[in-house]
Amino acid sequence: MTAAAGATPTRLMSAGLVAGPVLSMIDSSVVNLAVPDLVRELGRPLEVVQWTVSGYLLALAIGLAATSYLARRFGLVPTYAGSLALFTVSSVACALSADAGMLICFRVVQGLAGAPLVPLAIGLLIGQGGATEGARGRVPLTAGLAFFAAPALGVSLGGLLIGAYGWRSIFLVNLPVGLLALPGALAARRAGLGARGDRAVRPDLLGLVLLAAGLGLTSYGVERAAAHGWATLSWPAGLVLLAAYVLWARRRPQAALALDLARDPVRALTLALCAVSSIVLFAVLFLAPLYLQTIQHHTGLVTGLALLPQGLAMGVSAAAGTRVAERFSVRFVVVAGMLFLAVTTGLMALLSAGTPVWLTTLLLCGRGLAIGFTSQPLVVSLLGGLPPERVPDANTLFSVVQRLAGSFGIALLVTFLTTRGAAAGSALTGFRETMLVLAATALLGAPGAALLRRQAADGAGAPGQRTSFSSGR
Template identity: 45%
Template sequence: MSTQTTDAPASTIGAVARYGLLIGPLLSMIDSSIVNVAVPDIATELTAQLDEVQWVVSGYLLALGVSLALTAYLAKRYGVLRVYTVSMVLFVLASAACAVAPNIEFLIAFRAVQGFVGAPLVPLALSILLGKDGIGGGKVPISAALTLFLAPALGPTLGGLLIGAGGWRWIFIVNVPVGVIGLLLLLRVPTSVGALGSSSARFDPVGFVLLALGLTGALFGATEGTSEGWDSPVSWLPLGLGLALLVGYVFWALRRAHPAVDLQMMRHRNSAIALVLQVFCSVVAFGTVFLLPVFTQSVQGHSAFATGIALLPQGIVMGVATFFGQKLSVRVPLKILVVSGFAILAISSVFLITLEQDTPLWATALILSGRAIAIGLVTAPLLVAMLAPLPEDQLADGNTLFNITQRLGGSIGVSILGSVVAGGATLAATIDSFHLVGAILVAIAVVAGIVSLFLTQDRSTPVRSVSPLGE
């Protein structure tokens, strides 16, 4: 497959085009979690049962899993920027349809469409930004790192604010003007960026079926684990079958010349280790920012607005940490930087064990900010290390694989941790459950730090760097 070169230097394109490429991933990631807080309101207005409304959440995730299995092929066949643009247009239209849903069946159907067309937005935007001839000039904007971890975490809080201001339909309505702005900003993106499409790209039907069914099974099982409990066959059976199919896909893909998603990057030591570490990071990051709002609202009695304010500082801190992580990566070996990041993550997670009913929100904000420092130091360098060995025409595969593991690892991790918290029958037991979750997250961070010791600094491979948005 051929690749393209820019028709203008990255420096002359500026931040506007990058914002255009990040609005799509931002909306897609937020929408994976924003509906969670709207379930009761949707059930009331559309006169639906709660188990029906849950499919508004599950349908999105399952359709997303199927679409991720197609993303790499579509990018190779039709071109990265073209597929991204079409996905963005369809995502805005699907959001508008969800906003005017007359009944629950209509809403479930178009939420599935929304998930299907929104799945390519994250990996394809990153492919363009990371391409050596693309807008980012091989650099990862800080805003991209924030999108990967902060956007889905803020979904429930943002959803609560929108529902309080105008009702549940506003969580979809807001996507329309923001999405249109993103499409207008895409006009500043040169049509020559990203890998070109090629009629010689081959579709892998067997690999697609294995990957699509594996992802939908695993995501569905993880989703049901929180609501039904892990002792229910509805949870562990689809999760087990899904993971088995995904293992089967790995063996299939490594023996195919043109698999649905190329896994050749896993043959590179740093890429494989970085991918595993990103899964650990996803579990620790998502686990906290999804569960802490539950703690502050259900245990401490704070409002969704107050909780949202407490969550905001971590975004600023993560941006600053990513910036300094970029500066340090030039002088500090990858192994030392990542190990230090996970060490900070473990230390800051220890304070989760001290949370009590009367813990002030500013203290919670400090704990989250300490964790944001660590995630800012770890996320972008690992993403760079994972994708560094890949040529331009394999970036869509690499970013799709990254997005699959991040979403799958985050979903399963949050579901398991959520089940631990849900086991508390009394207020004291619930607080103890949150302390146990804190201990688990500390253990995960420590294990990740140990695994990080096996990273190497490969001087033979040109390493993509991380840059702030305006550079």
């Protein structure tokens, strides 16, 4: 597989590559707001309607298992363009669904189609193979803003659309965005951007089954554990299947998802730090709305608007993160980011029922800046020095680690929050103690980041060359 030499995305291509992940991330959260309307209009109980959310997240996990193979077999851009087209069509089908059964089925299709969009777009926008020369390896400012603002945008935009036009509008809005994005994706395909497909690649069927079932069961079990307790067989069974996949993949030359990247000590540490930042990021994205709506009793719209600046701050700092790492080092930037993340998260333990929304938003923005500076250099470091054909494996591995860490982190912290809140007789006390736990988690990431070797944002040197830890600035 080869990539067009020196090809970089034009503005049209970048727009097409940004739109897909934004749609996928928004649809991960926006339907939560529509659940009460779906129960009322479709006439089905909450236990059934909730599968419009759970089915999508479950399908995302399963689709993620096939992403690396599809990209290697058909190429990065064709896989992305096909996924974007299917996501757009299934969004329209969701909007036209006549009953809950149809809606759940099309949401599953939506999730399967949305799974490859984020990992593939990251690789295509950052640069071929992560080999960063000059501007390559730097995330565009618009892409950083869009990616990180998307979760909060989903909450605020969803509240406006549902209130004005009903629940079907949150799916119909994907149609014009998808149609406008497809020309950019097709232009990227014509330009030969990204690694091309290799029709000689054969599917690792048993590996795909083990990986998809493991991710699916783990994601579903952890999601259920947060609400119904940990006494379930789903997530342990999922972890067993994932362990079986690891053993299987070690003996396969073309596994569904190659895990040899994790054997490199620098990339293994990078993945661990990505997991830490994911826990601190996704947990607060989940807990901050609970604080604003349950403790302070703000509306969904106010909550979404309060979260949006955090996403914008993350986007700005993500775009600037690799530039700062080029001037200093990845180690310096990530250590500083982890420390600042610990401080700003710890300050959230001082919030009260009467804290002004603007002050909460300011603290969230501080967290956003810290996460952007932390996560972006880590992603570029993970991709650094890889040939184009290894990008799908690296990005998919990153997405798998991020999803599992975020899911377990949220579930464990929600359990802790509920337990401590009940013991203290105060939801605010539970929230504050949970923020302290998150701050400690971020603080633990700082000494880990200090082990990263001194390196520029282009990361790990020559493809296939093993890297080692060394002193940094």
